[in-house]
Amino acid sequence: xxxxxxxxxxxxxxxxxxxxxxxxxxxxxxxxxxxxxxxxxxxxxxxxxxxxxxxxxxxxxxxxxxxxxxxxxxxxxxxxxxxxxxxxxxxxxxxxxxxxxxxxxxxxxxxxxxxxxxxxxxxxxxxxxxxxxxxxxxxxxxxxxxxxxxxxxxxxxxxxxxxxxxxxxxxxxxxxxxxxxxxxxxxxxxxxxxxxxxxxxxxxxx
Numbered sequence: 323x324x325x326x327x328x329x330x331x332x333x334x335x336x337x338x339x340x341x342x343x344x345x346x347x348x349x350x351x352x353x354x355x356x357x358x359x360x361x362x363x364x365x366x367x368x369x370x371x372x373x374x375x376x377x378x379x380x381x382x383x384x385x386x387x388x389x390x391x392x393x394x395x396x397x398x399x400x401x402x403x404x405x406x407x408x409x410x411x412x413x414x415x416x417x418x419x420x421x422x423x424x425x426x427x428x429x430x431x432x433x434x435x436x437x438x439x440x441x442x443x444x445x446x447x448x449x450x451x452x453x454x455x456x457x458x459x460x461x462x463x464x465x466x467x468x469x470x471x472x473x474x475x476x477x478x479x480x481x482x483x484x485x486x487x488x489x490x491x492x493x494x495x496x497x498x499x500x501x502x503x504x505x506x507x508x509x510x511x512x513x514x515x516x517x518x519x520x521x522x523x524x525x526x527x528x
Contacts, residue, residue: 342512346384352408355444356384357512358521359482363392366523368480372439373397376429376474378420378467379445379484381405386413389442400432420445420466430474437474441481443467446519461490464522465497471527472501481524488518498524 342354349356363369369392380386380401389399390412401407402416402425409415414432418425445467447459464485471481481502485494498505503526513519 351384351387352382353384354512356388358510359385359388359442361510361512362482362508362521362523363388366480366525368440368442368482369393372480374433374436374438374476375399375440375442376433376438376470377401378441378443378470379403380413380415381407383407383410383413385442385444386410386415389413389440398433398436400429402429420463426470433474437476437479438471439476439479441467441471441475441479441483443481443483446484446486457486457488457490460486460488461494464494468494468497468501471524475527477527479527481522481527483522483524484519485522486518487520495522498522502527 340354342357346354346356373393374397375389375393377386377389377399381403383401386399386401387410390410393399395412397412398414399412400414400416402418402420404419406417407415416425416428416432418428420426445463447463449456464483467483475481485491495505495507502524506523508521508523510521
């Protein structure tokens with residue numbers, strides 16, 4: 323058996339025995355990632371009074387499912403991703419590249435002059451396997467999300483942004499703290515222990 327086949331077999335075995343995968347199937351979420359956001363919301367009440375939510379990197383849609391449930395029919399949820407997704411109730415979806423100006427302009431237009439109460443981002447680049455290159459790509463995306471939050475998040479609004487431990491982590495936290503009253507690094511229980519992902523919980527935009 324090749325190394326690749328061994329890795330694939332291990333992934334499949336972990337997936338079919340995963341507690342959160344089973345919960346997602348039972349609860350109707352498109353992926354186990356829903357429970358990362360639900361856990362953060364349970365502890366920090368991210369969706370309290372949130373009516374306008376922007377979900378960056380939303381495919382396959384589990385965070386958008388949570389957001390749509392939380393804000394209800396009177397709220398506005400805008401999801402964006404390079405990949406197409408199946409429709410979700412109350413979700414306004416943009417298929418596009420967040421790094422491109424045309425896509426950003428489409429997102430801004432969809433806000434209709436409103437600012438977001440909450441920005442949630444599970445964005446991650448396609449990884450090359452070259453550590454320095456991948457860290458630069460990840461940092462660039464996080465910087466774009468922070469820049470968007472600075473400009474299009476209401477005063478007092480919150481953001482949840484996926485980052486990875488790496489060389490630029492401290493600088494990204496420093497940037498976030500210049501914009502938000504509180505910035506916490508959180509790893510929800512639903513985040514796999516072997517993953518280096520962590521979420522910046524940015525509270526109360528100044």
